[in-house]
Amino acid sequence: MSSLNFYSEPTALNREEHKDLAFTVSNDFSFTSKINSVPVTGIEFFEASRDMPILFSKDEKGNYFPIALLSLMNESHNFLEEDGSWSEAYQPAFIRRYPFVLTDEGTVCFDAKAAHFTAEANESTQTLFDEKGENTKALNNAIQFLNAFNEQHKQTTEFCEQAKQLDIFKPLNIKVNIEKSGPLALNGMFCIDEKKLGELSEEVVIKWFKSGWIAWSYAHLHSIGALKRLLKRQSA
Template sequence: MASAPQPNLPLFYKDLMPLNSRDHADWKVGTLEDAAFMADTHAVPLTTDEFIDAQRDFPIVFTIGESPLPIALFGLNEGVNTFMGEDNKLNEVVYVPAYVRRYPYMLARLHPEAEELSLCFDPSAGVVGKKDEGLALFQDGNQPTEYTQGVLEFCRRFEEAGQRTKSFMDELKKLDILMDGEIAITRADQPDKPFVYRGFQMVNEDKLRELPAATLEELNKNGMLIVIHAHLFSLNLMRTIFERQMAQGKMPALEGAAN
């Protein structure tokens, strides 16, 4: 059972193994008892398909660099997740990004030159293995069960959403409406010492408004405009997350970063 190549594993994944009927015919999948894998994660990747749902609970910003990606902020500082309790479970009902829901599975290329993606899983999660109880992964020797087919379909849809997200980000860069973000939040007891958060990107509202009418109309028709607005509306939750951190005693030094 060879693991897939893993020079740079994505967030959450510590190992990656291709799922196949030869090695895993009698394996089963149990239930993740908690979400310890994301307990110290403050930023989770997001697809544009999820902006409308996610903007109700999290600020949505974009990473810095040449290839920015959308992220949902569970906290404003590295290692701070304000939605996780001490039991490593969500402490309230919020939207859970698809990136989290697909774990410990993902589609990956087994070899750099491979054209097709294969369904893989993280064996370190401990949820997939030789178990007495759980859902079977294969049946009749080598046929994927309904559960496995569902996982594969979910991961396929996630990859498709990822492609739509890339197209969205490419268009934002083409329109040149992204800017470096900076949020300064003050506490009532220290009005002269703001907490400053940088290290992320956001849409420049002034540049958005200045786009030609024909461009704005096209953005409205192709659905991008409502996604952009969801991002902008979500920024109001920066203070909400800040207050959650303060209530949980997770406040950093006065200079922080949201990425």
């Protein structure tokens, strides 16, 4: 997963160096304007499936990971309002965690170039460290979200590895017609083969049911129908 999309200057957070750093919650998500998909975790499939297709991408090592398809256009999408705010559609956690990110070693980092930060606190900002150098509630809330995201990412990776071993992924090649652009082919994406899913052994089904993976699988399959809503949004 490309975990540092959007981050211009990822910097490790240091309680001494950044003791005066102030954070502002922003509803401006224009930093996402140049993307057409983002990674999602399995727990997000349910909500995201109402607004966007959840498909699977395959990296150079042959590993799969789910993505939320935001657009059929290159390097753009239509989920942003004119003021940069996100529309009423679901917003993936991958986007919501910005401008913070957690490394595999557990180090909290932030995008030093993000507009969310200022050198001095004021009435509209929140400090990250208190006078004693301890984490503020704002920082602890951010860390809690990052930890939850990383845990869900690990579970989703395990789900994909198991699905790969069971050979239930299949290529998904879609051809659609966009009024303004004409025919468009969607290649290089994968989905779960519903037939193979239904043929899993009882032992595997029980394991997947207890893990929530059966529900994830069908939420993913249901989400493919959101292509129509995506096309409608894009045409508009």
